[in-house]
Every structure is written in C-alpha cells, then in structure tokens.
Amino acid sequence: MKKLFFLSIVIILIISIQSCATVILSQERTKVVKVEGKTKNELYIRANTWMVETFNNAESVIQFSDKESGIVTGKYVMATIVAGSKIRHNVHSIIKIQVKDGSTKITITPESYVNDANWLIGAVSYPLEKMNADVEALMNNFSKSIIETESDDW
Numbered sequence: 001m002k003k004l005f006f007l008s009i010v011i012i013l014i015i016s017i018q019s020c021a022t023v024i025l026s027q028e029r030t031k032v033v034k035v036e037g038k039t040k041n042e043l044y045i046r047a048n049t050w051m052v053e054t055f056n057n058a059e060s061v062i063q064f065s066d067k068e069s070g071i072v073t074g075k076y077v078m079a080t081i082v083a084g085s086k087i088r089h090n091v092h093s094i095i096k097i098q099v100k101d102g103s104t105k106i107t108i109t110p111e112s113y114v115n116d117a118n119w120l121i122g123a124v125s126y127p128l129e130k131m132n133a134d135v136e137a138l139m140n141n142f143s144k145s146i147i148e149t150e151s152d153d154w
Helices: 002-018 040-054 128-147
Strands: 022-024 029-034 061-066 071-082 088-100 103-110 113-115
Touching: 029 128, 040 061, 040 071, 040 088, 040 103, 040 128, 071 128, 088 113, 088 128, 103 128
Parallel strands: none
Antiparallel strands: 022 113, 029 103, 061 071, 071 088, 088 103
16 A cells, blocks of 8 residues: 555655646847848848748747838747646747848747646657757748749749
8 A cells, every 4th residue: 555655645746746847938040041142122022932832830929020121920830738638738939031132031929838748648848958059041942942943934
C-alpha cells in the first residue's frame, strides 16, 4: 500500500512539473535582401505574391497592403500548440515586408505565447528553438523567392 501511495505521488509530481506553462518571448528579426535592377513595383508584386503563397492557413492573413509606400504586413500562424485533448491555440508572428528600388526588407516579430503542452497526455509543444528555426526558414524562403526571376514561358 505504501508503494502504491508513493508511486501515485511521484506520478502526480511528474505530471505537475510537465504541465507547468512556460512563457516564450522571442526577438524581432530583420533581413535586408538586395535585388539589383528591380523596381519598387516589381519587388512589391513579388513580396505580395510570396505572402499569398506562404499564408496557406486560413488564419494567416494579410492585414495591410500599400503599393504606393511599398509595405505588406500580415499575421502568420507559426504553429498550433495542442495543450490537451480540446485545448489548442495558435502561435502568431507579424510579418512586415518593405520594398524600394533594388532592395527589400522583411521583419518577423513573433508574438509572446505560453508553451503549455503536456507531453504526458500526447500534447504538442512549440519550443523556442523550433520557433527560431521556423523564423529563419521563412526569411530564407523569402530571400530565395524575391531573388528568383519568373519565367515568361507559360
């Protein structure tokens, strides 16, 4: 009986420790991509196209778009944390792209979030390292997309 009681206490402690929520704070990241010989208008179209193609989740939306000032801003779903059988919440980042003749700048600002997933009940977490890797992948994907020329053959 003592062993069963002790084992129950240990299991409860492990679950309690694992279910503690961690507030994740991340830094804004910026990258400038030079694209020589391209006009502001051409780069704006490429940036807008990249956002439309990248924002493939219905909850990822372009919030502001101004061709004249060369700015496109959107809210992007980085991941969905599954904290329990019925508890889910999204991790968002604000992505802002600015363009001018020959250059673009992408700024990704991840919003703070609570990483409250409990792996003991099969929940899915989103650690800071994974979020940083995803932000870096987004920036690299943008850089590649903005530099590549489109084929006129279609």
